[in-house]
Amino acid sequence: MMARVGVIGLGVMGYRVAANLAKAGLLAGVYNRTRARAEDFRRSYPQVEVFATPSDLADRVDYIITVLSDDNAVSAVVGNLLPHLRGKVLIDMSTISPTTSVSLAKEVSNVGGVMFDAPMMGTSVDVEQKRITVLVGGPKDRYAEVEPILSATSGRVVYVGPNGMGLYMKLAGNMIFAIFMNGLAEAINFALRAGLSPDQIIDLFLNISGTRSPSSSLKVPKMLNSDYSVQFALKHMRKDTEIMIREAQKLGVPVPLTSLASNMFRMSEGLGLGDFDVSAIAEFYRKLSQQR
Numbered sequence: 001m002m003a004r005v006g007v008i009g010l011g012v013m014g015y016r017v018a019a020n021l022a023k024a025g026l027l028a029g030v031y032n033r034t035r036a037r038a039e040d041f042r043r044s045y046p047q048v049e050v051f052a053t054p055s056d057l058a059d060r061v062d063y064i065i066t067v068l069s070d071d072n073a074v075s076a077v078v079g080n081l082l083p084h085l086r087g088k089v090l091i092d093m094s095t096i097s098p099t100t101s102v103s104l105a106k107e108v109s110n111v112g113g114v115m116f117d118a119p120m121m122g123t124s125v126d127v128e129q130k131r132i133t134v135l136v137g138g139p140k141d142r143y144a145e146v147e148p149i150l151s152a153t154s155g156r157v158v159y160v161g162p163n164g165m166g167l168y169m170k171l172a173g174n175m176i177f178a179i180f181m182n183g184l185a186e187a188i189n190f191a192l193r194a195g196l197s198p199d200q201i202i203d204l205f206l207n208i209s210g211t212r213s214p215s216s217s218l219k220v221p222k223m224l225n226s227d228y229s230v231q232f233a234l235k236h237m238r239k240d241t242e243i244m245i246r247e248a249q250k251l252g253v254p255v256p257l258t259s260l261a262s263n264m265f266r267m268s269e270g271l272g273l274g275d276f277d278v279s280a281i282a283e284f285y286r287k288l289s290q291q292r
């Protein structure tokens with residue numbers, strides 16, 4: 001029998017995850033706090049039911065996928081869902097603190113459900129093209145059930161280890177991304193001010209530099225064109241760095257570059273850049289440069 005899957009949270013990532021699952025014939029229903037987005041989804045996928053509450057959705061499906069902003073959102077939604085999770089599998093694809101996730105997994109287990117952390121490595125474009133990698137933490141003996149569901153919306157699914165381990169791997173990956181985004185913004189601003197043309201800078205970072213990468217290909221043109229349309233919001237990047245710093249304190253490891261990057265994102269938000277793409281960090285460096 002086909003798994004009945006529901007998605008809670010139709011933001012930038014959740015909408016695309018749900019679309020892939022709908023195309024695979026796995027999606028039974030969706031819920032979004034702002035209902036208009038769910039109605040918008042149904043216009044494209046009329047076979048999918050829009051539920052009025054997360055609990056209504058949980059009662060009607062076997063597998064519940066959450067794709068929500070942060071710790072507060074996931075804790076609030078899962079907390080309310082607990083009485084509805086007996087016999088259900090909850091797959092949280094949000095990037096949240098592993099500590100929070102492990103504690104929620106215990107609560108879910110206490111009511112007779114199972115939880116996985118399944119954060120995504122990549123961005124909205126990668127979900128659209130089913131190229132994203134999903135990093136899974138949770139009970140290994142139940143992994144075989146969730147793997148085909150996650151495969152329907154990704155290019156690769158990796159079982160990392162027990163609850164929380166998917167998130168640790170995700171955070172380590174995003175740590176270098178947070179620092180790299182600052183590095184790119186700093187170097188591009190320097191190069192522009194020195195008189196290099198945008199074409200020369202594109203050639204440098206996409207073809208010549210040893211740091212060329214998919215991230216450079218995606219973000220350097222956005223930074224140069226001041227195209228800050230959202231693929232991954234700057235405020236979410238700042239949120240991720242704050243989780244890294246808290247977890248690093250618990251682990252007793254220094255993260256000086258992550259802390260600096262985090263402050264840069266925080267200050268960018270202060271300048272009103274939080275809801276733009278993370279590439280808007282380039283604007284921050286531009287604004288801080290001496291005016292000529």
Ligand SMILES: NC(=O)c1ccc[n+]([C@@H]2O[C@H](COP(=O)([O-])OP(=O)(O)OC[C@H]3O[C@@H](n4cnc5c(N)ncnc54)[C@H](OP(=O)(O)O)[C@@H]3O)[C@@H](O)[C@H]2O)c1
Binds near residue numbers: 008096123231236
């Ligand atoms: N974008 C990326 O490239 C990317 C890549 C990898 C991982 N992630 C992670 O994936 C997660 C989602 O990212 P996103 O870019 O899709 O974010 P987003 O566009 O901001 O969407 C956030 C979603 O969470 C919902 N939400 C927020 N607070 C809520 C609450 N208290 N109760 C119920 N729903 C709530 C929002 O509902 P409303 O519509 O009502 O606001 C929306 O559906 C984040 O943890 C992010 O770090 C993102």
